[in-house]
Amino acid sequence: MNLAAVWAIYVFEMNRWRRTILQSIVSPVISTSLYFVVFGAAIGSRIPEVEGVSYGAFIVPGLVMLSLLQQSLSNASFGIYFPRFSGTIYEILSAPVSPFEIVAGYVGAAATKSVILGAIILLTAALFVDLRIQHPLVMLLFLVLTAVTFSMFGFVIGIWADGFEKLQLVPLLIVTPLAFLGGAFYSIRMLPEFWQDVSLLNPVVYLISGFRWSFFGQADVSVTTSLVMTFVFLGLCLAAVVAIFRTGWRLKS
Amino acid sequence: MSDPILVLSGVSKTYKNGFEALKSVDLSIRRGEIFALLGPNGAGKTTLISAVCGIVSFTGGTITVGGHDNRRDYKAARAMIGLVPQELTTDAFETVWDTVSFTRGLFGKSRDDAVVERVLRDLSLWEKKDSKIMTLSGGMKRRVLIAKALAHEPELLFLDEPTAGVDVALRRDMWEVVRRLRENGTTIILTTHYIEEAEEMADRVGVIARGELLLVEEKARLMEKLGHKELILTLDAPLSSLPPALADRGLQLAADGATLVHTYDTNAPRTGIATLVGDLAREGIRIRDLETRQSSLEDIFVGLVADKNQPAEEARP
Structure with a gap:
């Protein structure tokens, strides 16, 4: 195991993040704060409690998830796409590192950033709403699992993309809509039955639901289902990464 | 090793x-x-x-x-x-x-x-x-x-x-x-x-x-192995053709008649330079300048790549 290499990649990625700390941290915090101001305070005060919690508190898990998904994807995809774009990937490919070590470095760093960001958003949220977390360990588990899963998904996107616009395509066209429709701002039980069933096809529903359960002890789907589904996505992303390195797809000619 | x-x-x-x-x-x-x-x-x-x-x-x-x-x-x-x-x-x-x-x-x-x-x-x-x-x-x-x-x-x-x-x-x-x-x-x-x-x-x-x-x-x-040297002689007056006495020496006369090139093997026991210079003097050909040139890797390289390309070019329909 080339731990020095994993560490080198990890540190490299974290340094890259530190250099752009403003856009990495400040912008998600500002946008989250805006959500709270608009949905939590302005509109939320006119919305009755949802599933026994104030609307402002209800949207916290969804907002954290939304940022977690977006940031994991953009961080991890950019992290591996940029060396491919600039050509410095030659160094990674010629180094004595296994695919697992490469992924551990890149995905580990991206997931770390996301978890830190998630924590910051939670703290920000605590400024606006009265926040109680019933199952902190489960919350942490979902936070880390989702960060890792979507960082790995981002890694796959970063390898698939052959231009900067494609890098934005999946987060913009698929993940953000899925997050918004996945119950970030509402309980899917508020939907007509047909749309509830349709919503269950949306993977993000399970992430948000499980995460929300850890806060309030109740959610759209059972926490076990959420956990199982989260592991399924993790498995799928892992399989994609393994396949990429097996075939050298987009990495080696 | x-x-x-x-x-x-x-x-x-x-x-x-x-x-x-x-x-x-x-x-x-x-x-x-x-x-x-x-x-x-x-x-x-x-x-x-x-x-x-x-x-x-x-x-x-x-x-x-x-x-x-x-x-x-x-x-x-x-x-x-x-x-x-x-x-x-x-x-x-x-x-x-x-x-x-x-x-x-x-x-x-x-x-x-x-x-x-x-x-x-x-x-x-x-x-x-x-x-x-x-x-x-x-x-x-x-x-x-x-x-x-x-x-x-x-x-x-x-x-x-x-x-x-x-x-x-x-x-x-x-x-x-x-x-x-x-x-x-x-x-x-x-x-x-x-x-x-x-x-x-x-x-x-x-x-x-x-x-x-x-x-x-x-x-x-x-x-x-592939090295040879060239002696390049710049003449005082251009020649219209090589004097018969020098005809079979493998000398090359440049188109303008003012340069003679003598190619010799540096590893050979005799390079023939001394005789050549003597013969030129005897023919009344005056030399203004002389220069020797060692064939470089470049010449060897170009020769090799060109040789290799030749058959392929010909094979092309």
Whole structure:
């Protein structure tokens, strides 16, 4: 195991993040704060409690998830796409590192950033709403699992993309809509039955639901289902990464 | 000589579109030598290096580095190699120190500031260690790439066109660095367009064209074997034709009649120069100037590649 290499990649990625700390941290915090101001305070005060919690508190898990998904994807995809774009990937490919070590470095760093960001958003949220977390360990588990899963998904996107616009395509066209429709701002039980069933096809529903359960002890789907589904996505992303390195797809000619 | 540090046997590479970049290349590199791989653009030099380093997959044959198969035992094989790529592909925002340390870590070496410092000093990069790479000149970036490749103290160093687009002073510096590395026992394989580079530095020369390794030879022997010299005589007054007395000497009279070229073998017991000069004087031909020219690797190289191309050209419908 080339731990020095994993560490080198990890540190490299974290340094890259530190250099752009403003856009990495400040912008998600500002946008989250805006959500709270608009949905939590302005509109939320006119919305009755949802599933026994104030609307402002209800949207916290969804907002954290939304940022977690977006940031994991953009961080991890950019992290591996940029060396491919600039050509410095030659160094990674010629180094004595296994695919697992490469992924551990890149995905580990991206997931770390996301978890830190998630924590910051939670703290920000605590400024606006009265926040109680019933199952902190489960919350942490979902936070880390989702960060890792979507960082790995981002890694796959970063390898698939052959231009900067494609890098934005999946987060913009698929993940953000899925997050918004996945119950970030509402309980899917508020939907007509047909749309509830349709919503269950949306993977993000399970992430948000499980995460929300850890806060309030109740959610759209059972926490076990959420956990199982989260592991399924993790498995799928892992399989994609393994396949990429097996075939050298987009990495080696 | 001890066991070779790098052995390629029957290495071939065919791209998906059918292009054969390497055609069953056999090559064995000795420990501690400087090997120059010469070839025109698109000959397969970079592909060969990339196959050894693991950047492209090859379709046939085997490569061993220090006895380690570079596919089955890729970690051990790659840990021995340093690669300086042809393109100036560097990060932009990292400092010189960080990027060199990064490579050391990537190659599995524990942090050692003394090694990084020595590498930077050797390459005159020490003053720039805290500069962001994007602020450096092209020549400095080239040095950074070399520093990165040396950061993990490789036994085998690939320099892919190390001096392409580099000014003369920097090129001299680069040669100096390569010589110093060789003194420390590093094996160096360089590809180059500049024949003078191979001539100046290499112990052995390989010529590659169209994915085929045409020749591998000790540089000195290569020069010797194919070497001949030309004596160029500039005449005081142009001749309309060679005097009959000199007709069978193999002399060539230039079109303007003012230059005579005498080709001779430097290894022959007699070069025929003295007789020639005497004969010219006897014919009343006065010489204004004379010059001798050694055939360079370039001539040899151009000859080889051209010979090889000839049959292929003819075979074309």
